[in-house]
Amino acid sequence: MINLISKALFLLMLITGYLAAQDAVGNIHGKITDVETRQPLAGVNVILEGLSLGAATDAAGNFQITGVPVGVHTISADYIGYQKISRTDVVVRGGRITFVNIELAEAAIEGQAVTVESDFFQKDAANPSANSFSAEEIRRSPGGGGDISRILSALPSVSSRGETSQDIMVRGGSPLENGFFVDNIPIPQVNHFTSPSGASNGPIGIINTDLIDNVDFYTGGFSAKFGDRLSSVVNIDYREGNRETFDGQLEMNFAGFGGVFEGPLAKRGSWLVSGRRSYLDLVADAINAGGAPRFEDLQTKIVLDINPKNKITILNIYGASQFQQEKEDALDEGFDEYFKVNNRQNTIGANWFSLLGTSAWSNTSASFTHKTFDFYSNASRSDIRLVENNFSENTLHLRHSTFFQPGSVANIELGFNYDYHFDNFSLQLLVPDTTISGVIIPVETRDNVDVSGARMGAFASLTLKPAARLTTVFGIRGSYSGFNEQTVIEPRFSLSYQFTSRLTLNGSAGIFHQGVSNYLISRDKQFRNLRDLQSRHIIAGVEYLLTPDTRLSLEFFDKDYSDIPEPTPATATRGPLYLPDDRFGASNWGLLTNNGTAYARGVEFLIQKKMAVNFYGMISGSYFRSRYEDFNGVTRDRDYDNRVLFSVIGGYHPNKKWELSVRWTYLGARPYTEIDVAASLAAGTEIRKTDAVNEASLPAYHALFLRADRRFNFRNATIVLYTSIWxxxxxxxxxxxxxSQTKREILEVKQFSLLPIFGLEYEF
Structure with missing residues (x-):
């Protein structure tokens, strides 16, 4: 294998035939705009830190810096009346153009813009509980595996199940409480290998992190422009393709192979295409997968400038995955069933962005999502078909926002969204099933159950800056569901007060709703009348800049849940479980009401250092409780009540060729419901002690991840070799x-053992 890689590297070097790294240079092009009005800023000084290179923006806000040595750099943008901003992790490659777009905010304190210190952390008053990541911060993350969810799980109060799943649980919530947007377009899931409920059942994500320009992660108290989610929003911006020349990238790693290609479009835009294909079935044994998982995805972004003030972008994100567990593997592992599952989803959409005058803009998007799920399972010992579960979900989305600035101390944003769902579900329970409570579910067939209806909302947000140090945001959102004909009003509020240039106080509060899933509605037509789930957020925090490139934040959060669907005691088939935490999409719960309540509250801290020179790092920790009251009035732990979370990430650039990074993660003991061995033996299937739901705990999770990157820079190409140990x-x-009824004993389902990962990137 090493010999093969060496030959491949030698061949690539021969093909490129370019000069060594000390002779290699690249160019940096970019655009500077106002963060609020999106207007281009002319005359901004753009400086490459540590080098005597720089430029000034033209009337369109564009700048170019040529002859930049290859390596990782920091760029600073300085403009009168605005806060000076530094952008770290700007990677310059030989013979290529690196595009850097920077948004500047007006200086919060008079005279602040002329100070020497630069701001490495851009603040968002409308979303105080926000964290942002650049493309390079995402790419190099140890243990990330190029997956956005694993990278976000290093933040405080963000939990996961470990390496075998991409689900993130934010501040004690379930993975189904999170919303994802790419370029203002909703994406139903960002994971391959999903369950009927939408939770992740695999280690690979759909989002190609090589296409990401920036990620904003709102962990609570988010803006009124976002609805139909209880816990968090992940807002992803894809970069544009190269507007000036053709670029390409080929990659091979443990998960598969792929490529990214991009170039100009008629001198008025760009195109960008990415494709990936796995060969995970070849390494399934090495990662204890017990089967042969496969995936593929294809993503495209096209940008076209209609004129200097109007731009249209077209986005398509396609993903497909398959996991098939063979009978022999199931018997060897002791599993009572073997199965096959296929997932497919495609989202296509367009955005129209328009600058309106000098202090306003609008953004309108329309998109369509198609998603299918096909599953069957057979008994391992008898080959009897047990279950067939198939569905198709289709959604039309329309979103619009208009922003205008009536004066220097106020901003207004208005908008709406309209989503129409038309889904079809089929379920065949071919043999009687016994639930974990021991209740026998008879054979049932639900063929071609149609679930359709609209969800819509409108919002208004007013940002006021009554004083130089104070920013407040008042938001209101109204939402209507055509499924239960319910209208809800959701007030939102946030504030940010800057005591000094280093110390800031933040706070937010709001009410949030989320509709019952259409998958659950398909199981019983009466579930259509269930009210939307509700959560109330209260958040208070403080930020302090220890140094210009190092931030300490401390935050308290409190979430109260109400109107949670729960079964009635007389009809419950699965005991007093908390329904929204169901990962697998159980088919029968009994009669449901909206009487459930829950809460999540805790405190968290984050120390984050940007790579201003050659070192970066992040330390995060949190303590929280996430609990619910069951239908018997007993307060119980939710499935993701880890209580303690801790993570450390660090990286070091000894020179422009090497980068070393490390991550250590600790997840506190996760609650679970014990298996009743005697009852399981008697029933011939798994029975849990549902009179003691989540009263036991799994061992705490902790793991160390190491990574090393080596760059080979040439005049017109770059080769990156990386190795990681999970x-x-x-x-x-x-x-x-x-x-396991086959082995008549309890099985331990394990996460990955020690796993070495190798990867190669060729950029040209």
Whole structure:
């Protein structure tokens, strides 16, 4: 294998035939705009830190810096009346153009813009509980595997199940409480290998992080422009393709192979295409997968400038995955079923962005999402078909926002969204099933159950700056569901007060709703009348800049949940479980009402250092409780009540060729419901002690991830070799316990063991 890689590297170097790194240079092009009005800023001084290179923006806000040595740089943008901003992790490659777009905010304190210190952390008054990541910060993250969800899980109060799943649980919520947007277009899931409920059942994501320009992660108290989510929003911006020349990138790693290609479009735009294909079935044994997972995805972004003030972008994101567990593998592992599952989803949409005058803009998007799920399972010992579950979900989305600035101390943003769903579900339970409570579910067939209806909302947001140090945001959102004919009003409020140039106080509060999933509605037509779930957020925090490139933040959060669907005691088939935490999309719960309540509250801290020179790092920690009251009035732990989360990430650039990074993650003991061995033996299937839901705990999870990158820079190309070790000290982390009737014992379902990962990128 090493010999093969060496030959491949030698061939690439021969093909490129370019000069060594010390002779290689690249160019930096970009645009500077006002963060609020989106207007281009002319005359901004753009400086490359540590080098005597720079430029000034033209009337369109554009700048160019040529002859930049290859490597990782920091760019600073300075403009009178605005806060000076520094952008770290600007990677310059030989013979290529690196595009850097920077948004400047007006100086919060009079005279602040002429100070020497630069701001490495851009603030968002409308979303105080926000964290942002650049493309390079995402790419190099140890243990990230190029997946956006794993990178976000390093933040405080963000939990996960470990390496085998991409789900993120934000501040004690379930993975289904998070919303994802790419370029203002809703994406139903960002994961391959999903369950009927939408939760992740695999280690790979759909989003190609090589296409990302920036990620904003709102962990609570988010703006009124976002609706139909209870916990968090992940807002992803894809970069544009190269507007000036053709670029390409080929990559091969443990998960598969792929490429990214981009170039100009008629001198008025750009195109960008990415494709990936896996060969995970070849390494399934190495990662204890017990099967042969496969995936593929194809993503495209096209940008066209209609004129200097109007731009249209077209986006398409396609993903498909398959996991098939063979009978022999299931028997060897002790599993009572073997199965096959296929997932497909495609989202296509367009954005029209328009600058209106000098202090206003509008953004309108229309998109369509198609998603299918096909599943069957057979009994391992008898080959009897047990279940067939198939569905198709289709959604039309329309979103619009208009922003205008009536004066220097006020901003207004108005908008709406309209989503129309037309879905079809089929379920065949071919043999009687016994739930984890021991209740027998008879054979049932639901063929071609249509679930359709609209969800819509409108919002208004007013930002006021009554004093130089104070910013307040008042928001209101109204939402209507055509499924239950319910109208809800959701007030939102946030504030940010800057005591000094280093110390800032933040706070936010709001009410949030989320509709019952159409998958659940398909199981019983009466569920259509269930009210939307509700959460109330209260958040208070403080930020302090220890140095210009190092930030300390401390935040308290409180979430109260109400109108949660729960079964009535007389009809409950699965005991007093918390329905929104169901990962697998159970088919029968009994009669449901909206009487459930829950809460999540805690405190978290984050120390984040940007790579201003050659070192970066992040330390995060949190303590929280996430609990619910069951239908018997007993307060119980939710499935993701880890209580303690801690993470450390660090990276070091000894020179422009090497980068070394490390990550250590600790997830506190996750609650689970114990298996009743005697009852399972008697029933011949898994029975849990549902009179003691989540009263036991799995062992705490912790793992060490190491990564090393080596760059080979040439005049017109770059080769990147990287190696990573997941679970470096080979900790045995458990995902769950499961019952094996085949072996008549409890099985330990484990996370990945020590896993070395190698990858190669060729950029030209």
């Amino acid at each position: 679970n470096a000290y080979n900790r045995t982390n458990l995902d769950e316990y499961a019952w």
